[in-house]
Amino acid sequence: MKYYDKLIFELSKEGRCGYSLPQNKFPASPEVPLQLRREAPLGLPEVSEPDVVRHYTNLSQMNFGVDTGFYPLGSCTMKYNPKINEEMAALQGFAGLHPLMHAGLVKGALKVYQEMNKALAAITGMYTFTLDPCAGAHGELTGLMIMRTYHMQRGDFKRTKVIVPDSAHGTNPASAAVCGLEVVEVKSLENGRIDVEALKPLLTDEVAGIMMTNPNTLGLFETEIKTIAKLVHEAGGLLYYDGANMNPLMGVVRPGDMGFDIMHLNLHKTFSTPHGGGGPGSGPVGVAKHLEDCIPDLRVSGFHGNFGVILRAYAYILSLGKDHLKKVGQYAVLSANYIKECLKDKYKLPIEGVCKHEFVFDGLIHDGAHDDVPGATTLDVAKRLLDYGFHAPTIYFPLLFHQALMIEPTETESKETLDAFIGVMRKIADEAAQDPMILHEAPHNTPISRPDETTAARNPILKYQDAQ
Numbered sequence: 001m002k003y004y005d006k007l008i009f010e011l012s013k014e015g016r017c018g019y020s021l022p023q024n025k026f027p028a029s030p031e032v033p034l035q036l037r038r039e040a041p042l043g044l045p046e047v048s049e050p051d052v053v054r055h056y057t058n059l060s061q062m063n064f065g066v067d068t069g070f071y072p073l074g075s076c077t078m079k080y081n082p083k084i085n086e087e088m089a090a091l092q093g094f095a096g097l098h099p100l101m102h103a104g105l106v107k108g109a110l111k112v113y114q115e116m117n118k119a120l121a122a123i124t125g126m127y128t129f130t131l132d133p134c135a136g137a138h139g140e141l142t143g144l145m146i147m148r149t150y151h152m153q154r155g156d157f158k159r160t161k162v163i164v165p166d167s168a169h170g171t172n173p174a175s176a177a178v179c180g181l182e183v184v185e186v187k188s189l190e191n192g193r194i195d196v197e198a199l200k201p202l203l204t205d206e207v208a209g210i211m212m213t214n215p216n217t218l219g220l221f222e223t224e225i226k227t228i229a230k231l232v233h234e235a236g237g238l239l240y241y242d243g244a245n246m247n248p249l250m251g252v253v254r255p256g257d258m259g260f261d262i263m264h265l266n267l268h269k270t271f272s273t274p275h276g277g278g279g280p281g282s283g284p285v286g287v288a289k290h291l292e293d294c295i296p297d298l299r300v301s302g303f304h305g306n307f308g309v310i311l312r313a314y315a316y317i318l319s320l321g322k323d324h325l326k327k328v329g330q331y332a333v334l335s336a337n338y339i340k341e342c343l344k345d346k347y348k349l350p351i352e353g354v355c356k357h358e359f360v361f362d363g364l365i366h367d368g369a370h371d372d373v374p375g376a377t378t379l380d381v382a383k384r385l386l387d388y389g390f391h392a393p394t395i396y397f398p399l400l401f402h403q404a405l406m407i408e409p410t411e412t413e414s415k416e417t418l419d420a421f422i423g424v425m426r427k428i429a430d431e432a433a434q435d436p437m438i439l440h441e442a443p444h445n446t447p448i449s450r451p452d453e454t455t456a457a458r459n460p461i462l463k464y465q466d467a468q
């Protein structure tokens with residue numbers, strides 16, 4: 001353990017002082033009742049200013065972020081977040097706003113909402129957007145409420161089912177359930193796309209609509225989308241587009257043109273605002289013209305969504321402009337295909353062919369299993385990557401493959417970084433083939449190795465606990 005891995009309480013020395021406040025000249029406030037007043041001092045660590053700075057700086061570096069290294073987390077689009085977006089969001093005139101200010105005083109912010117609405121409509125082919133929802137899943141729920149409202153307004157009350165492909169992101173069936181809809185699963189074909197023949201018999205007059213991700217969570221474009229749209233519409237249903245993975249399509253094709261009626265975007269993925277750790281997001285929902293009237297009654301957030309996130313995304317769109325937004329997708333697709341082709345002799349590629357911005361391997365080709373030593377798994381590969389300074393890809397999702405390893409490099413990485421990652425992935429595959437124990441025990445170089453993830457999530461220890 002390095003000296004400064006010690007927690008700040010362990011560095012405390014009685015009487016040491018990092019900063020002192022001026023002497024309090026006022027008597028204790030009579031408004032604080034006696035029984036609430038502190039009798040003994042708080043017990044804060046007594047340390048110098050450099051100790052405090054090192055403590056927090058070291059803590060911040062125990063975590064992995066896109067500013068520390070390559071983060072190919074499939075489906076999550078962990079692209080680099082340009083710092084100009086932060087500068088724009090920090091401008092006093094924006095950062096100092098209060099949601100209850102008079103409209104006359106917030107004209108600039110209102111203009112951002114308006115312009116953003118227009119930009120998103122142009123990018124997606126939708127008619128108009130609500131910027132209220134604060135995350136992708138929140139957008140899904142909002143979109144499904146719009147879908148329900150549409151059927152209710154027409155007096156079509158029996159439409160309570162929503163079709164979701166088996167490759168869908170987990171939030172899709174969850175949002176449908178929260179919205180009071182019944183989920184009906186549609187199977188995928190061997191080639192990873194929706195089975196249109198399996199879809200047909202599901203399209204009854206009880207179906208409110210279908211939720212689709214395109215490209216789907218395997219990174220594959222649904223080539224039959226026009227047929228699917230026609231079938232669903234003929235059956236009286238609506239098409240919902242999960243646009244969390246809009247990254248590869250920007251400037252190339254638009255969900256509105258594919259026949260979708262409702263969609264959400266993840267500004268915190270495609271439009272490069274920081275996310276992770278449950279941080280602020282934004283999931284604007286767009287609708288086709290015939291659904292415009294279904295929006296206004298919905299209030300899904302206290303005020304008008306996460307303005308700071310919307311602002312960052314607006315800065316991103318303006319700084320790239322139309323031509324460069326198109327390049328985002330093209331480079332994202334190129335990067336994903338490059339990695340896939342360079343690694344497919346070491347990792348199982350269940351579905352051949354060109355992918356979009358991400359793809360899925362199904363574990364190692366040679367996992368090194370021998371005698372009593374079990375072979376290296378996808379979890380082991382993911383853990384070993386941390387030793388080499390890369391964040392792991394998404395693992396064990398989608399559920400279609402047992403050893404899923406889902407890689408999304410994004411457009412923001414240089415060829416040199418991609419090559420370094422490919423080199424490490426090949427090295428790990430060789431290590432596994434020769435001695436899988438190295439992988440079973442990884443990571444070796446991180447502050448903690450393999451926590452019990454369930455306990456860590458359910459009973460996290462969030463404050464210092466004395467060793468005794």
Ligand SMILES: *Cc1c(COP(=O)(O)O)cnc(C)c1O
Nearest residue numbers: 075135136137169171213244281
């Ligand atoms: C990330 C993601 C979501 C959920 O978005 P959140 O902002 O995390 O709620 C939904 N669908 C897909 C395809 C995603 O990748």
